[in-house]
Amino acid sequence: MAEIIQDEGGHKKGKRRAKKHSTHIDMTPMVDLACLLLTFFMLTTAFSKPKAMEIVLPDKVKDEKPDPKNESKIPKYRAVTIMIDENDKVYYYTGLMEKEPYPEIVETDFSKDGLRKFLLGRNKKLYKQIDSLNTAVLKSKKAISPDTVVKMKRKLRKEDKAGPIVLIKATEKAKYKNMVDVIDEMAICEIPIYAIVDMTPQEKKMLEAKKKGTSTTKQ
Amino acid sequence: MSKIKMTVRTPRIDMTPMVDLFMLLLTFFMLTTTFRPSEAVQVDTPNSISEKTAPDKNVITIFISKDNKVFFNVDEGTDTSQHIRRQVLKSISEHFRIPFTEEQVAKFEKLASFGMPVKNIPAWIDAEQKQRDEMQVGMPYDSVDNQLALWVLFARNANPNAEAAIKGDAEADYKVVKRVLDILQDYKINKFNLTTNLEKVEVKLEN
Numbered sequence: 285m286a287e288i289i290q291d292e293g294g295h296k297k298g299k300r301r302a303k304k305h306s307t308h309i310d311m312t313p314m315v316d317l318a319c320l321l322l323t324f325f326m327l328t329t330a331f332s333k334p335k336a337m338e339i340v341l342p343d344k345v346k347d348e349k350p351d352p353k354n355e356s357k358i359p360k361y362r363a364v365t366i367m368i369d370e371n372d373k374v375y376y377y378t379g380l381m382e383k384e385p386y387p388e389i390v391e392t393d394f395s396k397d398g399l400r401k402f403l404l405g406r407n408k409k410l411y412k413q414i415d416s417l418n419t420a421v422l423k424s425k426k427a428i429s430p431d432t433v434v435k436m437k438r439k440l441r442k443e444d445k446a447g448p449i450v451l452i453k454a455t456e457k458a459k460y461k462n463m464v465d466v467i468d469e470m471a472i473c474e475i476p477i478y479a480i481v482d483m484t485p486q487e488k489k490m491l492e493a494k495k496k497g498t499s500t501t502k503q
Numbered sequence: 504m505s506k507i508k509m510t511v512r513t514p515r516i517d518m519t520p521m522v523d524l525f526m527l528l529l530t531f532f533m534l535t536t537t538f539r540p541s542e543a544v545q546v547d548t549p550n551s552i553s554e555k556t557a558p559d560k561n562v563i564t565i566f567i568s569k570d571n572k573v574f575f576n577v578d579e580g581t582d583t584s585q586h587i588r589r590q591v592l593k594s595i596s597e598h599f600r601i602p603f604t605e606e607q608v609a610k611f612e613k614l615a616s617f618g619m620p621v622k623n624i625p626a627w628i629d630a631e632q633k634q635r636d637e638m639q640v641g642m643p644y645d646s647v648d649n650q651l652a653l654w655v656l657f658a659r660n661a662n663p664n665a666e667a668a669i670k671g672d673a674e675a676d677y678k679v680v681k682r683v684l685d686i687l688q689d690y691k692i693n694k695f696n697l698t699t700n701l702e703k704v705e706v707k708l709e710n
Contacts, residue, residue, distance in 0.1 A: 308515070311518045311519075311522055312518075314522065315518060315521065315522055315525065318522065318525040318526060318529055319525060321529055321533075322525055322528055322529045322532065325529065325532035325533055325536050326528075326532055328536060329532060329535060329536050334548070334556070334557045334698050334699075334700070335551070335553050335554060335555060335556060335557060335698070335699055335700065335701045336553065336555055336556070336557035336558070336668065336696035336697060336698050336699065337551045337553040337555070337696070337697045337698075337699050338553070338555060338694065338695070338696055338697075339694075339695050339697060340693055340694045340695075341684065341688060341693050341695070342693070343688075343691075343693060368677070396704075454677045454681075455677075456676075456677075456678050457676070457677075457678075458676070458677035458678075459673070459674060459675065459676065459677060460549065460567065460671045460672065460673065460674070460675040460676065460677055460679075460680045461549040461673035461674065461675075462677070463677050463680065464549040464550075464551055464671075464673075464697060464699060465549065467551075467697075468550075468551040468552060468553075468699075471551070471552055471553065472552055472704055
């Protein structure tokens with residue numbers, strides 16, 4: 285190619301015999317390639333979006349002076365504690381572990397009939413309200429903006445006074461997956477209030493005892 | 504009685520408009536696609552029902568691998584003119600008194616996640632692509648030598664809008680995740696995005 289151009293440059297006023305070619309170019313291969321690349325880029329843009337679960341933790345308090353008024357704000361009948369242990373084991377108990385008689389620790393699992401059944405049972409009222417709201421939104425002919433739905437749900441959550449307040453505690457050997465699973469259960473069961481906290485020594489003791497198979501309800 | 508005979512035309516279609524359109528779309532998609540940068544470690548994220556898409560701009564990502572190693576990444580923000588990675592590396596270089604050449608800084612801007620003690624960073628930048636993976640030994644994050652905290656601090660200073668994302672492997676230990684959350688909370692980051700895979704569940708309420 286380059287040589288030909290050079291040659292033409294040399295004989296500037298030589299014979300310039302333009303051949304009459306038809307201006308049609310077969311574009312099929314180009315179109316094929318363009319189509320292929322287009323499909324590739326379209327698919328890669330659409331499918332490479334990972335999802336994320338958002339959690340918000342409370343501010344860390346530097347000076348640890350428990351406020352006497354603030355203490356034990358959770359009503360006993362609403363408190364539920366979930367404890368995550370190694371090998372996908374999960375335990376829960378209701379109430380608070382403050383004084384004797386201590387509540388009994390129950391072993392459960394991550395299946396549909398395990399933790400979820402229990403939590404749904406505790407959160408039946410709110411779950412039903414949110415569920416009926418969801419179906420109402422789906423069935424209604426008028427379009428309801430997502431913002432309004434979010435606001436309505438928030439209102440329902442705020443008004444709910446009977447649902448459980450869940451404390452999530454994990455032992456040193458627990459896996460990250462289990463933590464995500466438990467937080468996910470909160471989202472599934474529409475539980476509005478939950479917190480990730482550390483285990484107390486008493487709970488550790490109770491859990492050890494439970495694992496050994498002895499009931500420590502009445503020590 | 505010769506009738507007018509229809510001339511048989513070759514079935515040639517003018518493809519020019521189609522090609523024009525294709526090229527336009529192709530250019531658009533090529534320019535908008537951002538390829539996922541090669542990550543320091545293969546992370547198998549846990550499943551959740553969350554349908555929120557993970558943020559891909561203005562984000563400090565912390566990877567936690569299966570064997571509990573921690574890796575760090577900070578992106579360039581909404582556009583590369585902010586040079587966030589450059590600022591972070593500059594702060595690190597001043598803090599640890601490790602000089603970086605201009606070439607190394609430019610290279611670092613284009614790289615992605617990393618996890619290694621700071622003193623190995625220059626060697627990592629200069630290394631070939633294949634050797635780089637072997638150098639990813641995990642970021643020190645214990646209280647004696649908490650380099651992760653420094654990276655988080657400098658990244659926050661360079662980009663105050665940055666959100667925190669944690670991309671942990673399903674098999675990672677809770678203990679490590681807790682420690683990482685603690686470090687982030689020390690720098691007043693209280694909102695986290697835990698990267699997960701979408702998984703649908705059906706819920707039945709028994710009456």
